[in-house]
Every structure is written in C-alpha cells, then in structure tokens.
Amino acid sequence: MLDLTLFSTVMTLPVRGSHGLASIGHGLPPLLATTTGDLEGEAYAKALGLALTIIAIVIYLSAQLLGELSVRLGLPAVLGELIAGLVIGLSGLHVIVLGGDAEVAGWMTTIVQSFTGGSDRAIAEIFSGPVEVVLEDYAKIGVSILLFKIGLEADLKELIRVGPQAASVAIAGVTLPFVLGFLGLSMLFHLGTISAMFGAAALTATSIGITSRIMQDMGVLKTQEGQIILGAAVLDDILGIAVLAVAVGIAEHGSVDFGNLVSTVLSAVLFVGAAIAFNRFFGPAYMGFLEKLKNPYSVFVGAILFLAVTAGFTSIIGLESILGCFAAGIVLGDTVVTKALEEACEPLIALFSTVFFVTIGAKTDLTVLNFAEPESRAGLAIALFLTVLAILTxxxxxxxVFTQDKVDRLAIGAGMVPRGEVGLVFAGLGAATGALSASVNVAIILMVIGTTFVAPPLLRWAFSRQASVAG
Amino acid sequence: MLDLTLFSTVMTLPVRGSHGLASIGHGLPPLLATTTGDLEGEAYAKALGLALTIIAIVIYLSAQLLGELSVRLGLPAVLGELIAGLVIGLSGLHVIVLGGDAEVAGWMTTIVQSFTGGSDRAIAEIFSGPVEVVLEDYAKIGVSILLFKIGLEADLKELIRVGPQAASVAIAGVTLPFVLGFLGLSMLFHLGTISAMFGAAALTATSIGITSRIMQDMGVLKTQEGQIILGAAVLDDILGIAVLAVAVGIAEHGSVDFGNLVSTVLSAVLFVGAAIAFNRFFGPAYMGFLEKLKNPYSVFVGAILFLAVTAGFTSIIGLESILGCFAAGIVLGDTVVTKALEEACEPLIALFSTVFFVTIGAKTDLTVLNFAEPESRAGLAIALFLTVLAILTxxxxxxxVFTQDKVDRLAIGAGMVPRGEVGLVFAGLGAATGALSASVNVAIILMVIGTTFVAPPLLRWAFSRQASVAG
Incomplete structure (x- = not known):
C-alpha cells in the first residue's frame, strides 16, 4: 500500500521541457541535464542537492531536538519525532508540506535561490517533485525494517512459555477495542463501515518498543507480569497486523465481502502460522548457511534478500507487504546470529524510521480540528473517544489473564496501553488507501500520542503500587 | 555530480495520463492512483512494488554469489559485485539496463504481467522510470556513506607518526600515474584534455579497503611497511579526491582555466586541511556532546546530520560532495565513539554500496570493446595501457620512500597497486559529467578490475619474499 504514496509523484511530475543531452556513447548514462521552470542542467542539479540537504537537516535536527526532550521527560523518542513532524509540517511551520502541494517555506526558497538562482515556482517544483519521492522512499524503508526488527525480536520460545496467559490478554486486548471501537464509530459518530473499521483496527496493537523500554528502565521486565505483557504485545502485533491486512483488503474491494473477509483472515493467520513453523527449521538453517559464507556482508544482505522475497510474496498473494516484513523477522528470529542482525537493523531504523515518523507528523493537519466548525468538533470528539476507549479496553x-497465579492484572493492563509504531502505520495506510477522512486520521494520531503520553506514568504507578502491596 | 544522474529520470519520465484522484480532505496525502500505459491505480502500484522487489532480488542474489566466489578466490568482495553488475547488465544478461533505456528482460516482464497484467511497454516504463530513480538514489547513499567511513577510518595520529615516509610514497604515487597517464592518454591515444585528465585521475587513489584487508589476512599490517602503505593509502585518497574535485570542476567549465585550477586545488586542500584541524577540537567535542544525549540514536543520527551539513557546504562552495563526505569522516574520526559509528555505517554500506558497485558494472558495456572495430581496439589498448601504468607507477x-631505515620498497609499492572504490567513483562521475567516452570509461573499469585481481598475489609474493630474505 505504501507503494501508492511512494512513486505516484514520479509519474505526476510536471515535465515542462526536458533538455536531455544525447547519450554519450552506447550504453553509458546520458548527461542528464534537466529543466524545471527557469532552472537548467548544473543549476537544477545543484538546487536539487541543496533542497534535499536542507530538508534532511530540518528533519533530523527537529527529530533530534524533540526526541531528546521526549526522552528526558521519560517519554519515548518516537513521540518526539512525531511531534517534530507536527511542528515542521502542515500543523506548524509549513517547512515540509507533503502530498503534491507545492508550498515551500520562504526561507528555504531563498537559501536555494541564493546559490542557484531560479524562480520561486521552479524551486517549489523541486521540493514537491523529486524531494518528495525520496522522502516517501525513505519512509517506506523505515517502516519495512522496523516491522522486520519487531518480528526478529519476537521471542517465540518465551511466548510459548507464557502462552496461555499472554494469549488470553492479547485476544481480549484486540477484540475489546476493535469491537467497541467499531460499534462506537459507526453508531455514535455515524462513520462508514470501512472508515470505522480502520479507526477500530488502529486501537488493537500495543507498542512493543515503548512498553519494553519503560519496563526495562523500571527493572520489571523479568517479573511474571512483565513477561505476560511482552508476550501479549507480540501476539497482539500479530493479530493487529492481520486485522490491518483484512481492513486494507476490504478498503480496496470497496465493501465488506464476507467470503473475502474470511479468506483474508485465513491467509493472514496461515501466513503468520507458516512463519512460526519456518522459524523452527528454515530460519536456523538459512542463517547457519549465511554464516558459513566467507563474505562478511553475507548474513545481513542475505537476511534482507529473504525480507525482499517474503515481502514480494505477501504482496503477490494479496496481503499487506508489512505483514511480510514482520513474518520475515519471525522466521529469522531466535537464531545464533539474530542478535547481530537486530543490531545491523538499528542504523537503518535510526535513519529511515525517523523520516517515517516525522513525515507522518508533517502530513497531519491539526488545524482541521477547529472548534469553530461542527465537523471539526466531531473530529475532536472522535479523538477523545478513541483515546479513552484505547486506555480503558x-x-x-x-x-x-487466564491463570490461577496471583498476578497484578491492573499492571498488565497498564502495560498494554501504549500504541505506537503499528498504530501510526494504520493511520498512514488508511490515509493512503483513501479509507480515512482527514479528521479520523488526525483522531487516530492524537490517540497514539495520548496513549503514549499516558503509558509511562500509568505503568510506573501500577508497578510501584504493586511493590508497596508486595512490600 | 551524482545528483545529475540521480533525479534526471524523474524529470524526463513520460507522463502519459495522470489519473490522480482528488485529495481526500485538506492536508492529507491524495490517493495517489497513477497510470502508465494500460496499467492503473492498484495494478500500477503492485507492478511497481513487484518490479522493485525483483530488481532487488536480482542485484543482491548476484552480488552475494559473485562476492562469495571472489572472497573464496582470495579477492575482495567488491570485485565480485562489480562483475555481478557486468553479468546482469549491458555487457551480459541485460536484466538491469540503466540510463533511460526502456529495455527489460522478457522473463521479468512476464513475471510482473502474470500478477498485474499490462502491456510490455507499460512494464518497461516502470523499470526505466521509478525503479531507476530508486536505484540511483541507493547508489548515491552507498557512495556517500562509503566515503564517510573511509574518512572515519583514516587514523590521523598514526598517519602523523609515519608521516614523512607515507607522504613521500603518496605524493610520488599520485604524481607519477597522473602525469604519465595524462601524457600517455593525450599523446599516444590523442584523447582530449578533459578526457585524459579524468583517465589519469582515476589512476591515483589506492583502495584502502582492499589493501588493508589483504595485509590483515597476511598478518603484516603492523610491520613498518604495512603502516607506511596504510598511511600512504589514506594520503593518496585525500590527494586523489582533491584531484577528482579539480577534474570535475574543469569538466564543468569545459576547459582548463588556470585560475580556476589553482582555486579549486587550493579550496580542496584548504577543505581537507580544515577537516584535519576540526578533527582535533570540533570532532571530539561534537561526538562527546552527542554521547551525553539520552536518546540512543543521537550519536548516529547526529553524525549523519553533520555529514549532510558538510556535504551541502562542499557543494555550495563548488567542490564535489563526496569530498564533503570524506572530510566529515575525517572530522569525526579518532573519537571515543568513532568505532561504534564505523560499525553503524556497515549495514548501510552493505545494502547501498552493493547497489553502487553492481550498477556501475551494469552500466558498463564491454561489447563496445570489439576487436572488429578500430575505435574499439583503441579502447582495449587504453585499458591495457592504464592497467600496466597503474601497476608500474x-x-x-x-x-x-623518504627514510634512512632499511624497508622493503618493493612490498610498499605492491601494497599501493589495488585501485578500488575511489577509482570506480571516478569512472561513474566521469561518465555522468560527460567527460569520458564509453571506451575510456570501460578502460578505467577494466583497469580497476585488473589491478584488484593482481594485487593479492603480488602482495603475497612481495611479503613472502621479504620473509625469506629476513629469514
């Protein structure tokens, strides 16, 4: 689905005079002089390079600043990146305006112009054209590797140990918000079926990254509650991504076709089941084979090759390609080199998922939520509804929790509250497939921000309460 | 300069009917349905995703196979990647044909068509359009991070210790091949000034990666000869990249302007000098600051942010942006976190520099060197001339070597022979700026392949001879 947003700009660019020189000799790349407006050849290339550099600096600098602020406030860095996007994007400074809009901040135009010349229009077309193609591509790499790594980190053995307890939490934690969210959105807010389904689906998946980092910081990761939370978070990622695949499939076919629904759910479940089975035999064999190769890059490149094959396969059988990325991670998890593979994913996630989160923030227009307009008040009401429902469910x-043991059920529930990456993926895909209206999309993003803000203090309270009870 | 090849395709794409749907709500990305030929919307997006997946699989699979073969033959993996490009590109199977040519291997068209439909022409336009944009972008990331890491690895302290000896080897090792290469190409082969200059410049830079890996395998890295070779290789990288900046500058202005030559050389030397000075104070302070931040991604993202600023600055003052990448690496080298930073670059290099080397190979058309044609025989003669000159000089x-010590001068010379990454960068840039004819470009690539093949046995012979003399 992300492919939809990825390259469309390439194909819809205004081509207003291509001065491509003749190819220099057979088979060599032509001297690729191009024109946009009054910028030509060298000056065009320089303007483009400069525009990309400025955008990269703005994205990474704002993400660094607000990520750091977030972490220092005891909140996850990803929240800072999202807010960085809100600050520099449509809701704030309008530095990065994505989606085919040619709007560019005046100072950026001025900087580029001072070194290359060119009209405002020519510069704007560079920002809305190739620069946007590159940003969308980076965002896609970011989300693919992120889901791959979440799959890699899913500790299936541990999961099987706390299996029944975690499964009961996960199933309740997916069913409750999805059903109540769907009913609420369609009946209270009168949303269409597909829109309501996307909004409800976005409530299902707990953020493993946020939850595990908070628990690690608090030293409660190895408690029984901590293990159940982690297991349930992994499971509801699987269930959530399956729900997403179903929702996207339905959005594409335009209506809820029961046969289609069953076949999509079945193929998603079979696919994840196959991934778990492959984890037992194929994963270790493949990674063991790669490790025996002499080329030092083989393990990483071989893993990425497998990721590409799996993502391609998912797309061919009609499932969401991020489910393929996640499944590829599950298959290659738990091997002797998985740890090294996870570490190799880190720099890619640092660079590219930052672009993913910042651009999600940048595309979000909080100004659609304006108290003066009735429709907009409805959007705010939906945001509030989703956030409260997300926490309570x-x-x-x-x-x-399906157990005889005396466990702290409140702490477990608190651990499941934060929605993060996967919720944002839902918002992004919903917007890209056209299933979500602007205000529902914004409401989902506000829900993710709200639950992520609430989770750290809530978890600290739940676990410290438990400590004082136990003490 | 790489920017030239990077986005031109975006701007010269055939836009034959954009069916962009209306934007869904203010400020959200539009549902980006696009058309190429008879493929529309969903089918187009699926065809594009599939095309990218197939290309990625072909590139990484061939690079893995031939890289492994290379390493097992005692040769560097990069040589295998280059040859993988020759095999799948213009010289071989025509699977990947870059440079605006819409030729696509039949089986790839068939695979994509079997899942999405569409005419041969529509599929061909996807491969020659957005797929190529993405590949060129990956290649650019690859070469930028590669040069950044070479800069990081440059051990300036060690360099200062073996300074005079290494400097004398480096200066001779840059001057001899450049002067003799330039004279030979212009007088024997009657090439134009700029073409001869590029060809000669490509002879200057030793491959640090190849040389250091061979010496490490042989256990001679810590000998005095080993240290001098490494120091000289770092220095001739600096000199070589300065020569490159000069050559590109001259190619752009179309003629050899003496004032321009002096100012470009001066600014390149000043730039690298400034980088070395910044390494002393700014580098440790900046990295120390980043390390104090709480956000775990700060060190890496902060380093990449500095890389972007430096590359942008180099481009603004009219130097080659890869010189900026190299200089950024020098500035951030030798700090307490440099090792971790180098490791974080590895996965990016594994993924993206592979695309760089494979696409260089894929763009090379060995069939221009045909014995039946006189011009082509001249190309072969140039390749032979460059290879022999590269080894002998x-x-x-x-x-x-400027020293009173008894060192093995033959072993030091042998260590300088392999040209690798930087030589290929020269070939790529020369082709992109239009300074090189097809046959000279191919000749440079054959020279790189030749010296890289010759170096490992030559070094083994030189050092084993020394061992038997010493013994």
Missing part, C-alpha cells in the same frame, strides 16, 4: 484486557 | 612510488 486495554486496562480491561488485563483482567482476562 | 605504484611499484615505482614504493622506491620514493
């Missing part, structure tokens, strides 16, 4: 899911 | 440079 996961807290409730904690009480569904 | 570096061997000769070994005898210029």
């Amino acid at each position: 996961k807290m409730a899911a904690g009480f569904f | 570096k061997m000769a440079a070994g005898f210029f």
Whole structure:
C-alpha cells in the first residue's frame, strides 16, 4: 500500500521541457541535464542537492531536538519525532508540506535561490517533485525494517512459555477495542463501515518498543507480569497486523465481502502460522548457511534478500507487504546470529524510521480540528473517544489473564496501553488507501500520542503500587 | 555530480495520463492512483512494488554469489559485485539496463504481467522510470556513506607518526600515474584534455579497503611497511579526491582555466586541511556532546546530520560532495565513539554500496570493446595501457620512500597497486559529467578490475619474499 504514496509523484511530475543531452556513447548514462521552470542542467542539479540537504537537516535536527526532550521527560523518542513532524509540517511551520502541494517555506526558497538562482515556482517544483519521492522512499524503508526488527525480536520460545496467559490478554486486548471501537464509530459518530473499521483496527496493537523500554528502565521486565505483557504485545502485533491486512483488503474491494473477509483472515493467520513453523527449521538453517559464507556482508544482505522475497510474496498473494516484513523477522528470529542482525537493523531504523515518523507528523493537519466548525468538533470528539476507549479496553484486557497465579492484572493492563509504531502505520495506510477522512486520521494520531503520553506514568504507578502491596 | 544522474529520470519520465484522484480532505496525502500505459491505480502500484522487489532480488542474489566466489578466490568482495553488475547488465544478461533505456528482460516482464497484467511497454516504463530513480538514489547513499567511513577510518595520529615516509610514497604515487597517464592518454591515444585528465585521475587513489584487508589476512599490517602503505593509502585518497574535485570542476567549465585550477586545488586542500584541524577540537567535542544525549540514536543520527551539513557546504562552495563526505569522516574520526559509528555505517554500506558497485558494472558495456572495430581496439589498448601504468607507477612510488631505515620498497609499492572504490567513483562521475567516452570509461573499469585481481598475489609474493630474505 505504501507503494501508492511512494512513486505516484514520479509519474505526476510536471515535465515542462526536458533538455536531455544525447547519450554519450552506447550504453553509458546520458548527461542528464534537466529543466524545471527557469532552472537548467548544473543549476537544477545543484538546487536539487541543496533542497534535499536542507530538508534532511530540518528533519533530523527537529527529530533530534524533540526526541531528546521526549526522552528526558521519560517519554519515548518516537513521540518526539512525531511531534517534530507536527511542528515542521502542515500543523506548524509549513517547512515540509507533503502530498503534491507545492508550498515551500520562504526561507528555504531563498537559501536555494541564493546559490542557484531560479524562480520561486521552479524551486517549489523541486521540493514537491523529486524531494518528495525520496522522502516517501525513505519512509517506506523505515517502516519495512522496523516491522522486520519487531518480528526478529519476537521471542517465540518465551511466548510459548507464557502462552496461555499472554494469549488470553492479547485476544481480549484486540477484540475489546476493535469491537467497541467499531460499534462506537459507526453508531455514535455515524462513520462508514470501512472508515470505522480502520479507526477500530488502529486501537488493537500495543507498542512493543515503548512498553519494553519503560519496563526495562523500571527493572520489571523479568517479573511474571512483565513477561505476560511482552508476550501479549507480540501476539497482539500479530493479530493487529492481520486485522490491518483484512481492513486494507476490504478498503480496496470497496465493501465488506464476507467470503473475502474470511479468506483474508485465513491467509493472514496461515501466513503468520507458516512463519512460526519456518522459524523452527528454515530460519536456523538459512542463517547457519549465511554464516558459513566467507563474505562478511553475507548474513545481513542475505537476511534482507529473504525480507525482499517474503515481502514480494505477501504482496503477490494479496496481503499487506508489512505483514511480510514482520513474518520475515519471525522466521529469522531466535537464531545464533539474530542478535547481530537486530543490531545491523538499528542504523537503518535510526535513519529511515525517523523520516517515517516525522513525515507522518508533517502530513497531519491539526488545524482541521477547529472548534469553530461542527465537523471539526466531531473530529475532536472522535479523538477523545478513541483515546479513552484505547486506555480503558486495554486496562480491561488485563483482567482476562487466564491463570490461577496471583498476578497484578491492573499492571498488565497498564502495560498494554501504549500504541505506537503499528498504530501510526494504520493511520498512514488508511490515509493512503483513501479509507480515512482527514479528521479520523488526525483522531487516530492524537490517540497514539495520548496513549503514549499516558503509558509511562500509568505503568510506573501500577508497578510501584504493586511493590508497596508486595512490600 | 551524482545528483545529475540521480533525479534526471524523474524529470524526463513520460507522463502519459495522470489519473490522480482528488485529495481526500485538506492536508492529507491524495490517493495517489497513477497510470502508465494500460496499467492503473492498484495494478500500477503492485507492478511497481513487484518490479522493485525483483530488481532487488536480482542485484543482491548476484552480488552475494559473485562476492562469495571472489572472497573464496582470495579477492575482495567488491570485485565480485562489480562483475555481478557486468553479468546482469549491458555487457551480459541485460536484466538491469540503466540510463533511460526502456529495455527489460522478457522473463521479468512476464513475471510482473502474470500478477498485474499490462502491456510490455507499460512494464518497461516502470523499470526505466521509478525503479531507476530508486536505484540511483541507493547508489548515491552507498557512495556517500562509503566515503564517510573511509574518512572515519583514516587514523590521523598514526598517519602523523609515519608521516614523512607515507607522504613521500603518496605524493610520488599520485604524481607519477597522473602525469604519465595524462601524457600517455593525450599523446599516444590523442584523447582530449578533459578526457585524459579524468583517465589519469582515476589512476591515483589506492583502495584502502582492499589493501588493508589483504595485509590483515597476511598478518603484516603492523610491520613498518604495512603502516607506511596504510598511511600512504589514506594520503593518496585525500590527494586523489582533491584531484577528482579539480577534474570535475574543469569538466564543468569545459576547459582548463588556470585560475580556476589553482582555486579549486587550493579550496580542496584548504577543505581537507580544515577537516584535519576540526578533527582535533570540533570532532571530539561534537561526538562527546552527542554521547551525553539520552536518546540512543543521537550519536548516529547526529553524525549523519553533520555529514549532510558538510556535504551541502562542499557543494555550495563548488567542490564535489563526496569530498564533503570524506572530510566529515575525517572530522569525526579518532573519537571515543568513532568505532561504534564505523560499525553503524556497515549495514548501510552493505545494502547501498552493493547497489553502487553492481550498477556501475551494469552500466558498463564491454561489447563496445570489439576487436572488429578500430575505435574499439583503441579502447582495449587504453585499458591495457592504464592497467600496466597503474601497476608500474605504484611499484615505482614504493622506491620514493623518504627514510634512512632499511624497508622493503618493493612490498610498499605492491601494497599501493589495488585501485578500488575511489577509482570506480571516478569512472561513474566521469561518465555522468560527460567527460569520458564509453571506451575510456570501460578502460578505467577494466583497469580497476585488473589491478584488484593482481594485487593479492603480488602482495603475497612481495611479503613472502621479504620473509625469506629476513629469514
């Protein structure tokens, strides 16, 4: 689905006079002089390079600043990146305006012009054309590697150990918010079926990254509650991504076709089941083979090759390609080189998922939520509804733990509250497939921000309460 | 300069009917349905995703196979990647044909068509359009991070210790091949000034990566000869990249302007000098600051941010942006976190420099060197001339070691022979700026392949001879 947003700009660029020189000799790349407006050849190339550099600096600098602020406030860095996007994007300074809009901040135009010349229009077309293609591509790399790494980190053995407890929490934690969210959105807010389904689906998946980092910082990761939370978070990622695949499939076919629904759910479940089976035999064999190769890059490149094959296969059988990325991670998890592979993913995630989160923030227009307009007030009401429902349903899911042991069900529920990466992926895909209206999309992003803000203090409270009870 | 090849395709794409749907709500990305030929919307997006996946699989699979073969034959993996490009590109199977040519291998068209439909022409336009944009972008990331890492690895302290000896070898090793290469190409082969200058410049830079890996395998890295070779290789990288900046500058202005020559050389030397000075104070302070930040990604993202600023600055003052990448690496070298930074660059280099080397190979058309044609025989003669000159001049440079110690001058010369990454960068840039004819470009690539093939046995012979003399 991300492919939709990825290259369209390439194909819809205004081509207003290509001065491509003749190819220099057979088979060599032509001297690729091009024109946009009044910028030609060298000056065009220089303007483009400069525009990309400025955009990169703005994205990484704002992400660094707000990520750092977030971390220092005890919140996850990803929240800072999202807010960085809000600050520099449509909702704030309008430095990065994505989506075919040719709007460019005046100072950026001035900087580029001072070194290359060219009209405002020519510079604007560079920003809305090739620069945007590159940003969308980076965002796609970011989300693919992120889902791959979440798959790699899914500790299936541990999961099987705390299996029944985690499964009961996960199933309740996916079913409750999805069903209540769907009913609420369609009945209270009168959203269409597909729109309501996307909004509800975005409530399902807990953020493993946020939850595990908070628990690690608090030293409660190895408690029984900590293990159940992690197991349930992995499981509801799987369930959530399956729900996403179903929702996207339905959005594409335009209506809820029961046969289609069943076949999509079945193929998603079969696919993840196959990934778990492959994890037992194929994963270790493949990674062991790669490790025996002499080329030092073989393990990483071989893993990425497998990722590409799996993502391609998922797309061919009609599932979401990020489910393929996640499944590829599950297959290659738990081998002797998985740890090294996870570490190799880190720099890619640092660079490219930052672009993903910042651009999601930048595309979000908070100004659609304007109290003066009735429709907009509805959007705010939806945001509030989703946030409260997201918190309450996961807290409730904690009480569904299927165990005789005396566990702290409130702490488990609190651990499931933060929605992060996967929720944002839902918002991005919903917008790209056209299933979500602007205000529902914004409402989902506000829900992700809200639950992520609430989770760290909530978890600290739940676990410290438990400590004082136990003490 | 790489920017030239990077986005031109974006701007010269055939736009034959954009069916962009209306934007869904203010400020959200539009549902980006596009058309190429008879493929529309969903089918187009799927065809594009599939085309990218197939290309990625072909590139990484061939690079893995031939890289492994290379390493097992005692040759560097990069040589295998280059040959993988020759095999799948213009010289071989025509699977990847870059440079605006819409030729696509039949089986790839068939695979894509079987899942998405569409005419041969529509599929061909996807491969020659957005797929190529993405590949060129990956190649640019690859070469930027590669040069950044070479800069990071340049051990300036060690360099200062073996300074005079290494400097004398490096200066001789840059001057001899450049002067003799320039004279030979212009007088024997009657090439134009700029073409001869590029060809000669490509002879100057030793491959640090290849040389250091061979010496490490042989256990001679810590000998005095080993240290001099490494120091000289770092220095001739600096000199070589300065020569490159000069050559590109001259190619752009179309003629050899003496004032321009002096100012470009001066600014390149000043730039690298400034980088060395910044390494002392700014580098450790900046990295120390980043390390104090709480956000775990700060060190890496902060380093890449500095890389972007430096590359942008180089481009603004009219130097080659890869000189900026190299200089950024020098500035951030030798700090407490440099090792971690180098490791973080590895996965990016593994993924993206592979695309760089494979696409260089794929763009090379060995069939232009056809014995039946006189011009082509001249190309082969140039390749032979460059290869022999490349070996002899570096061997000769070994005898210029400025020292009273008894060192093995032949072994030092042998260590300088392999040209690798930087030589290929020269070939790529020369082709992109239009300064090189097809046959000279191919000749440079054959020279790189030749010296890289010759170097490992030559070095083994030189050092084993020394061992038996010493013994």
